[in-house]
Amino acid sequence: MVVPVMGPAQDLDLDVNGGGDELRSELKNAMSLIELLDGENPTPQSLLAGAQADYARILAALYSVGRFGPVVSIKIDGQEAAGISPFEAPRAISKIHVVVDPGPRFRFGKAEIAPLAEGTEIPDTFRSGARAGTAPIRNAVSAGVTRWREVGHAKAQLDRQEIKAIHPKQQLDVRLDLAPGPRLRFGDIVVTGNDGVRRTRIREIAGIPQGTVFDPEEISDAERRLRQTGVFSSVAIAEADTPNADGTLDLALQVVEQKPRRFGFGAEVSTDDGGRLSAFWLHRNLFGGAERLRVEGQVAGIGTDEDELDYALNLTYGRPATFTPDTEFFLTAGIERLNEPGYVSNQANIGAGLTHRFSDELSGTFALGYRYIDTEDAFGDRQFSLLTAMVGATYDTRDNTLNPTEGFYLSATGTPFLGLDDTESGLLFTSDARTYFGFGADDRFVLAGRAQIGTVWGPSPSETVPDYLFYSGGGGTVRGQPYQSLGVTTSSSDFTGGQSFAAASAELRAKVGEKIGLVGFYDAGFITEDNSFSGDSDWHAGAGVGLRYDTGIGPIRVDVATPVTGDDAGQSVELYIGIGQAF
Numbered sequence: 001m002v003v004p005v006m007g008p009a010q011d012l013d014l015d016v017n018g019g020g021d022e023l024r025s026e027l028k029n030a031m032s033l034i035e036l037l038d039g040e041n042p043t044p045q046s047l048l049a050g051a052q053a054d055y056a057r058i059l060a061a062l063y064s065v066g067r068f069g070p071v072v073s074i075k076i077d078g079q080e081a082a083g084i085s086p087f088e089a090p091r092a093i094s095k096i097h098v099v100v101d102p103g104p105r106f107r108f109g110k111a112e113i114a115p116l117a118e119g120t121e122i123p124d125t126f127r128s129g130a131r132a133g134t135a136p137i138r139n140a141v142s143a144g145v146t147r148w149r150e151v152g153h154a155k156a157q158l159d160r161q162e163i164k165a166i167h168p169k170q171q172l173d174v175r176l177d178l179a180p181g182p183r184l185r186f187g188d189i190v191v192t193g194n195d196g197v198r199r200t201r202i203r204e205i206a207g208i209p210q211g212t213v214f215d216p217e218e219i220s221d222a223e224r225r226l227r228q229t230g231v232f233s234s235v236a237i238a239e240a241d242t243p244n245a246d247g248t249l250d251l252a253l254q255v256v257e258q259k260p261r262r263f264g265f266g267a268e269v270s271t272d273d274g275g276r277l278s279a280f281w282l283h284r285n286l287f288g289g290a291e292r293l294r295v296e297g298q299v300a301g302i303g304t305d306e307d308e309l310d311y312a313l314n315l316t317y318g319r320p321a322t323f324t325p326d327t328e329f330f331l332t333a334g335i336e337r338l339n340e341p342g343y344v345s346n347q348a349n350i351g352a353g354l355t356h357r358f359s360d361e362l363s364g365t366f367a368l369g370y371r372y373i374d375t376e377d378a379f380g381d382r383q384f385s386l387l388t389a390m391v392g393a394t395y396d397t398r399d400n401t402l403n404p405t406e407g408f409y410l411s412a413t414g415t416p417f418l419g420l421d422d423t424e425s426g427l428l429f430t431s432d433a434r435t436y437f438g439f440g441a442d443d444r445f446v447l448a449g450r451a452q453i454g455t456v457w458g459p460s461p462s463e464t465v466p467d468y469l470f471y472s473g474g475g476g477t478v479r480g481q482p483y484q485s486l487g488v489t490t491s492s493s494d495f496t497g498g499q500s501f502a503a504a505s506a507e508l509r510a511k512v513g514e515k516i517g518l519v520g521f522y523d524a525g526f527i528t529e530d531n532s533f534s535g536d537s538d539w540h541a542g543a544g545v546g547l548r549y550d551t552g553i554g555p556i557r558v559d560v561a562t563p564v565t566g567d568d569a570g571q572s573v574e575l576y577i578g579i580g581q582a583f
Contacts, residue, residue, distance in 0.1 A: 051081035062100075066133040107131055111128050153181050154214045222253075236253075262284070295313075346373070361395055368387070379490075402553065442511075448506070455533070473486050480562045499529065501526070505523045544560050
């Protein structure tokens with residue numbers, strides 16, 4: 001036997017008789033020869049093997065687009081590749097010539113699939129008179145089997161198929177017979193791979209209702225719930241091959257746990273706020289039931305006046321699958337010192353609540369809490385003591401949370417508060433709405449808009465908790481304006497917040513390269529002294545441009561903005577850097 005030596009092909013010709021550039025591109029994508037020749041120094045043996053495999057690959061590509069009468073020739077230095085023995089590969093290859101006559105397009109004559117479950121929607125591409133192809137056939141089978149599984153027939157499958165090409169008529173007759181199998185119920189859930197998390201808790205979190213009719217969506221939801229705990233690096237649920245005699249189907253739930261403890265730290269520098277240091281410690285499985293405990297601390301204002309340092313220490317405990325598989329119980333506690341433009345305060349808080357996921361888009365939160373605030377602001381030194389009851393909801397249809405191109409986001413939160421001692425009672429309300437519209441090829445351009453509102457009812461401005469008052473300016477509201485620079489000036493010329501707030505932002509985002517994007521934006525903010533947008537008011541605005549670099553997990557954001565209202569309009573510049581779009 002002669003052992004072939006290295007000898008890469010010097011030339012590969014692909015001749016397609018008709019079909020256009022699109023078909024030619026599809027054939028090139030299907031051919032293994034193209035991939036081999038793009039590599040380094042392919043051997044004659046590998047090129048021969050690739051050529052012989054490409055007969056089937058080219059036919060499959062042609063069948064997928066309805067070409068059922070093709071002729072394919074692949075010649076290696078003038079000899080048909082199919083006729084060359086793998087043991088007699090040439091020592092060197094100088095030319096490979098591929099000639100494809102795709103033949104005429106076929107259309108479906110008969111296009112039948114049965115039996116079908118009620119509510120099955122077979123794709124319109126699988127019908128008599130439609131352009132034939134293997135892809136429409138596969139999609140029809142998938143739609144039929146999927147619907148049977150959705151109504152409990154877990155073992156539905158394709159039982160028999162008849163496919164006949166009638167060449168004189170350029171017609172493809174197809175008959176597909178499905179076997180639904182019996183309607184099954186969920187059986188035992190066998191958990192493996194766990195180490196620190198109890199099996200009973202894994203089943204509770206998964207939330208698969210044993211004994212109920214099989215539903216593949218329940219399996220998908222179970223995998224999502226387990227992943228969202230953050231405890232597991234891998235979650236997989238597999239169905240048993242054979243149902244049980246009692247009409248149940250067992251499931252194998254395999255997990256891989258992450259290390260239970262994690263810590264991290266961060267550092268930021270701002271020309272306005274100085275340096276910021278933060279750190280956290282996390283335990284993912286505190287009591288063996290996927291409970292999370294997170295402790296995090298922060299010091300900000302480093303490098304500024306020592307009296308302007310901000311401190312915060314917060315503790316958060318979370319327990320998934322409390323009351324229902326989609327409900328999480330949480331506890332919070334924290335202490336904080338804030339040095340804001342309008343006030344200085346020392347705070348302590350505790351709280352407890354529930355977060356429930358109603359659907360993929362809708363979630364809600366309810367929490368009870370206690371707050372104590374010792375503050376100094378335009379109204380003097382004051383203490384506040386209050387009980388809070390927060391109710392919030394979020395509806396989110398964005399296609400990507402860090403870099404959306406379509407959909408919208410809406411959140412609303414109402415917080416009634418009951419004052420203790422001399423603190424007044426009232427209601428705080430905030431809302432945030434965002435929308436996105438992509439256009440152009442591959443959503444090259446995106447129009448994004450945002451509207452925010454907030455108001456506090458009940459106490460007078462002088463009796464309102466300082467961080468329940470509203471300010472505008474900075475990265476979260478109006479870029480280009482200094483942080484919290486817009487508020488209310490009292491009769492004594494002191495600066496404080498207003499009881500009502502509104503802001504609007506508009507952006508045009510454009511891709512100018514594979515990973516590079518440019519943004520133009522305009523922001524405006526509005527503050528009124530009293531609630532319900534009454535009393536003295538003022539507004540300001542900012543505009544600017546930004547650069548985006550796509551990292552795959554979200555864009556790095558760099559925005560440069562300047563005021564467009566006020567005495568310093570166009571005279572100063574603010575810089576903002578972060579991960580993800582501004583909103």
